[in-house]
Amino acid sequence: MNHFIALRTIVSKEVFRFIRIWPQTLLPPAITTTLYFLIFGKLMGNRIGDINGASYMQYIVPGIILMSIISHSYANVVSSFYSTKFQRNIEELLVAPVPNWVILGGYVSGGIIRGLLVGLVVTAISRLFWEIVFHNVFIVLSIAVLTATIFSLAGFINALLAESFDDISIIPNFVLTPLSYLGGVFYSVDMLPGIWKTVSRFNPILYMINTFRFGFIGVTDVNIQSAYLITVGFIFCLTLTCLYLLYKGIGIKN
Numbered sequence: 001m002n003h004f005i006a007l008r009t010i011v012s013k014e015v016f017r018f019i020r021i022w023p024q025t026l027l028p029p030a031i032t033t034t035l036y037f038l039i040f041g042k043l044m045g046n047r048i049g050d051i052n053g054a055s056y057m058q059y060i061v062p063g064i065i066l067m068s069i070i071s072h073s074y075a076n077v078v079s080s081f082y083s084t085k086f087q088r089n090i091e092e093l094l095v096a097p098v099p100n101w102v103i104l105g106g107y108v109s110g111g112i113i114r115g116l117l118v119g120l121v122v123t124a125i126s127r128l129f130w131e132i133v134f135h136n137v138f139i140v141l142s143i144a145v146l147t148a149t150i151f152s153l154a155g156f157i158n159a160l161l162a163e164s165f166d167d168i169s170i171i172p173n174f175v176l177t178p179l180s181y182l183g184g185v186f187y188s189v190d191m192l193p194g195i196w197k198t199v200s201r202f203n204p205i206l207y208m209i210n211t212f213r214f215g216f217i218g219v220t221d222v223n224i225q226s227a228y229l230i231t232v233g234f235i236f237c238l239t240l241t242c243l244y245l246l247y248k249g250i251g252i253k254n
Contacts, residue, residue, distance in 0.1 A: 006098045007106050014110025018076060025076075025114065026121055029068050033122045036064050037129045040186060051188050052219045061126045062213040063185030066147060068122045070180055070205070071172065073115025073148040077107050077155035078168045085159070090252050100246040104156065104239070111152030112145065119144055132216070139215030139224070146231045147208045151176075153238035160242075160251035183209045189221045204230055 018025040041057040051059045084090045093103055126132065134140055154171075162168045183205035189197055200206055207227035214220035245251065 010106025011109045029118045033125045062216040063209045065122045066212045067180045069115040069119040072118040073111040074151040074155040076114040077111035077152045078159045081159035108152040112148040115148035135218040136215045143212045
């Protein structure tokens with residue numbers, strides 16, 4: 001029961017933190033998404049035409065939604081946990097009788113909730129441009145939650161290893177954003193030439209975006225079962241890595 005109270009407290013703190021500053025956490029994705037839909041969906045979509053039997057607007061909407069979930073679930077955890085380290089508030093958690101899995105679960109849950117809320121905001125905006133019809137609601141919801149979990153865990157690792165505020169922006173800017181854009185958000189991987197099609201298969205975000213897209217419009221470039229295995233495998237590996245780093249005190253007991 002005490003562990004549940006501790007977990008609930010951390011989650012509540014995380015949620016209230018980003019809700020309190022909603023103009024910075026929830027409003028920008030709405031503006032950015034509107035621009036994506038206007039520029040890529042409306043202006044360029046008419047010239048590009050259909051992809052795999054779907055209009056260009058239909059094709060890019062799921063990818064843009066999931067891309068928002070990825071970036072904001074990651075950003076929430078990396079910024080929040082690093083701020084806790086920087087302000088020395090982490091010492092309160094370290095001396096409290098709170099197991100590592102509670103600390104990890106609390107921060108990751110906050111990232112998941114923010115990612116999903118942003119996803120809802122982006123989905124609401126997309127309804128202004130396309131009447132959303134779900135091909136498989138279970139796939140949409142499950143991949144959204146699993147993807148938010150992966151990148152919340154990744155953000156936690158980044159926050160643990162970061163030694164300055166510059167370090168928490170390197171991965172999003174030079175790894176996360178390129179992988180997201182190269183994950184098939186705006187194009188089908190089948191449109192790429194041979195070597196680049198093969199290289200793209202090593203991008204895990206490709207599998208998440210295509211599975212999410214399949215849940216909306218029934219179109220995918222990847223095997224759905226393989227995508228789920230890859231996604232769950234990443235969660236398992238990242239969770240073990242986070243718990244190991246916490247156990248060793250790496251980045252928090254220096």
